[in-house]
Amino acid sequence: xxxxxxxxxxxxxxxxxxxxxxxxxxxxxxxxxxxxxxxxxxxxxxxxxxxxxxxxxxxxxxxxxxxxxxxxxxxxxxxxxxxxxxxxxxxxxxxxxxxxxxxxxxxxxxxxxxx
Amino acid sequence: xxxxxxxxxxxxxxxxxxxxxxxxxxxxxxxxxxxxxxxxxxxxxxxxxxxxxxxxxxxxxxxxxxxxxxxxxxxxxxxxxxxxxxxxxxxxxxxxxxxxxxxxxxxxxxxx
Numbered sequence: 001x002x003x004x005x006x007x008x009x010x011x012x013x014x015x016x017x018x019x020x021x022x023x024x025x026x027x028x029x030x031x032x033x034x035x036x037x038x039x040x041x042x043x044x045x046x047x048x049x050x051x052x053x054x055x056x057x058x059x060x061x062x063x064x065x066x067x068x069x070x071x072x073x074x075x076x077x078x079x080x081x082x083x084x085x086x087x088x089x090x091x092x093x094x095x096x097x098x099x100x101x102x103x104x105x106x107x108x109x110x111x112x113x114x115x
Numbered sequence: 116x117x118x119x120x121x122x123x124x125x126x127x128x129x130x131x132x133x134x135x136x137x138x139x140x141x142x143x144x145x146x147x148x149x150x151x152x153x154x155x156x157x158x159x160x161x162x163x164x165x166x167x168x169x170x171x172x173x174x175x176x177x178x179x180x181x182x183x184x185x186x187x188x189x190x191x192x193x194x195x196x197x198x199x200x201x202x203x204x205x206x207x208x209x210x211x212x213x214x215x216x217x218x219x220x221x222x223x224x225x226x227x
Contacts, residue, residue: 004158033214040203042121043159045214056214075225090167103149104215 002027004094004107005074012113013082021077021110025094032075033104034067037089049075082114119207121218129226134195136221137189138205145207148188149215150179153202163190195225 005024013019025032028046030051045059049069058093060067068077079086089111093104118141128134140148146167151159165172165179165188168206172179192199202222206215 006158009179035217042217042219043215045209045216059214080124092199104162106151114214 004029004105006090006092006107006110008110009060009108009109010113012115014052014115015083016081019082019086021078021079021090021092021112022074023077023092023094023107024074025092026105028036029095029096029105030093031095032069033093033095034075035091035093037091037109039088043091062065082087082112084114087112087114117206119216119218121205121221123221124219125222125224127224127226128195130195130197132190132195134190134199134223134225136190136203136205137187137222138189138207138218139185140207140216141186142207142209143183143186147208148179148181149206150190151204151206151217153220155201159204192223195223197225197227198209199223200225 004026007022011019032049034046036046037043047067048056049067050072051069064080066078089109091106091109093106095104106107119138121138126134149164149176150162152162153159163177163179165181167183170181176193180186200223202220204220205218209216
């Protein structure tokens with residue numbers, strides 16, 4: 001049973017470009033969470049999605065960031081017009097049941113570098 | 116919102132010694148407390164968790180204790196080994212239970 005998959009593992013973008021990060025949850029998991037981790041810091045919640053629904057996006061920056069989890073395919077975290085401050089590791093997690101009451105399993109992360 | 120405080124930020128122990136990491140949380144409604152281990156360049160890995168209906172849970176060399184009255188929980192690693200060296204994160208649910216709030220992490224170094 002494959003774990004949470006994320007790609008790409010490393011992504012380099014110039015300022016102003018778009019970044020697309022993909023996450024495939026574990027088989028049988030329908031809840032996806034995105035977190036951002038700055039160097040030497042903990043994980044910060046960004047958004048919680050179920051299939052075709054955004055449940056909680058209270059941690060998402062108001063501009064340039066968006067997320068989706070379509071009926072088919074992976075969840076996508078999209079960052080438009082990237083800036084240097086967006087450089088971080090972005091982790092996706094998935095769970096079987098709703099929210100933080102259930103075990104969340106993390107992917108290996110996408111390390112975004114903005115030059 | 117929910118705050119999770121984690122101490123210490125760094126911890127160095129000799130192989131074979133015990134290590135203890137402590138976390139406090141602010142939302143008394145929180146009822147699920149996981150611990151994650153993150154190795155360099157990898158994602159966090161769930162190593163143990165506890166729910167509020169128990170005060171202690173053990174899995175081989177790892178144990179977690181929970182004091183709901185004081186709103187703190189601790190990770191205990193006994194007989195530490197060099198491969199235990201990593202960053203450890205505690206977490207607690209945000210009110211409404213849609214997401215986890217993570218502590219800032221503890222960098223554990225086990226010296227051989």
